[in-house]
Amino acid sequence: MRLPDQSQRLSIVGATGSGKTQAALWHLSMRDIESRPWLVYNFKSDKSIDSIPHAQSIGVEELPIKPGVYVVHPHPSQTDEVEAQMWGVWEKEGIGVYVDEGYMIGDRNPAFRALLTQGRSKEIPIIVLSQRPVWMDRFVFSESEFFQVFRLNHRKDRQSVEAFVPSDLSRRLPEFHSYYYDVGENKVTVLRPVPGIEEIHRTFDRRLARIRRTL
Numbered sequence: 001m002r003l004p005d006q007s008q009r010l011s012i013v014g015a016t017g018s019g020k021t022q023a024a025l026w027h028l029s030m031r032d033i034e035s036r037p038w039l040v041y042n043f044k045s046d047k048s049i050d051s052i053p054h055a056q057s058i059g060v061e062e063l064p065i066k067p068g069v070y071v072v073h074p075h076p077s078q079t080d081e082v083e084a085q086m087w088g089v090w091e092k093e094g095i096g097v098y099v100d101e102g103y104m105i106g107d108r109n110p111a112f113r114a115l116l117t118q119g120r121s122k123e124i125p126i127i128v129l130s131q132r133p134v135w136m137d138r139f140v141f142s143e144s145e146f147f148q149v150f151r152l153n154h155r156k157d158r159q160s161v162e163a164f165v166p167s168d169l170s171r172r173l174p175e176f177h178s179y180y181y182d183v184g185e186n187k188v189t190v191l192r193p194v195p196g197i198e199e200i201h202r203t204f205d206r207r208l209a210r211i212r213r214t215l
Contacts, residue, residue: 038098039095046100063088
């Protein structure tokens with residue numbers, strides 16, 4: 001099983017409580033947070049995101065420069081500010097982007113689409129989560145090289161994802177298991193649950209503490 005490289009895009013979908021946020025944080029903890037800044041959009045103020053050790057909270061008008069994890073808490077009304085910040089990422093390049101609940105970005109954000117369609121050449125890796133794929137900008141799925149699919153309760157959500165993932169997603173898996181699709185290899189794998197959140201946070205702690213000592 002391959003993990004995304006340092007410029008690829010990963011979509012993670014699943015109903016509330018299915019394990020998608022924990023899986024996404026595990027992926028983030030394994031990415032290149034020691035060598036590039038990662039901008040995390042935490043629209044719902046998820047506690048497991050806000051408690052990432054050594055993560056820094058920044059405003060929607062700021063742009064991270066140094067390596068590490070930077071958490072933004074946009075208000076739903078700040079669509080213009082989010083778009084401006086994403087254009088800043090597009091211009092600067094080399095910044096990872098993690099979006100919790102990607103439908104909050106909306107389907108009319110040209111900066112987000114630019115990141116999705118041009119991000120690989122600009123070395124902008126992306127992780128996008130959603131509990132309702134049917135509400136997502138279709139470019140999230142059409143441009144993803146990897147998918148991780150947890151339990152989806154709504155038939156239309158499953159159909160939205162099945163247009164890109166060649167698997168019968170109506171077949172229920174054990175709790176916290178997921179389908180993992182590598183587009184390049186056209187391979188679907190069933191994954192067991194990722195490590196617990198405490199272990200994931202320990203990984204962040206170990207890696208981010210090391211870079212904070214060297215910056």
